[in-house]
Amino acid sequence: MNSPSLDATATEIPLASGKLLPGDFAVWMLILIEISTFGLMFIAFSGMRTYERELFLAGQAVIHPLAGLINTVALLAASGFVAQGVLDNRNNKQQRAAIMLFAGMAMASVYVIVKLWEYWQLGSAGYGLNGDHFFMAYFLLTGFHFMHVVMGMIFLAVMARKLLRKAYGPNNQAGLESGACYWHMIDLIWVVLFPIVYVIR
């Protein structure tokens, strides 16, 4: 775990001084497994796109890139709030940290609402998992990610509750850091997913 950054300004991320990672080592193993799995899915998606270029371009024309942009901004903002929450806890401001986590959840809710709207729109137009290869890949990739976001939001809610009860503090932050790193992993995955699914043509 990092040494408390009480000497740092409230928004500055401290430079790691030791060999210990933020959070639990088990969470980092989980993160490595998750990003490897998604990495393989991204490579498979890109490979499929190479062989069925016209089909994938037609599919991309149907989905909503603006919805993808809104979701990306929402997830990045959520990650910013969560990172700030970790710093606030380290500075012994648990209530402010909880507010940051709630703000992160609010931004994540934007993602959930927009994503459900996208699924509803596509479903109403007759697109689904049993459609062509593009939509099968689209629903698998984004659906798998969506499940991670929902799980991450549950973690954020639990951590915010624990912050309000002062269960975390400058000397007890491994759980909070683990949950935050899990959340940032979700963000990291979407950062790759957004361009390859919505943007790059």
Next chain:
Amino acid sequence: MITSVPLISVSLILMTIGSYALAEQSTAPWASAVILLFVAIKGYLIADGFMELRGHKRMLRYAMALYCPLLSLLIWLIVKQ
């Protein structure tokens, strides 16, 4: 390296909007390359900044920091075929 949380957030959001605007303007291979370069930088900022891996001397930090750049390069090589 940016170390302020708000600055990292703003940089990430600006790069995202930039990628979107670029994709709206051009479908040329160079545009895809720039978008994937943004992905690489964003991944690095998230891993080293938000995940607080900056300064760690562990393999894990390098694995996380290289995840987006390597994946972007691989995707670029596949997509440009």
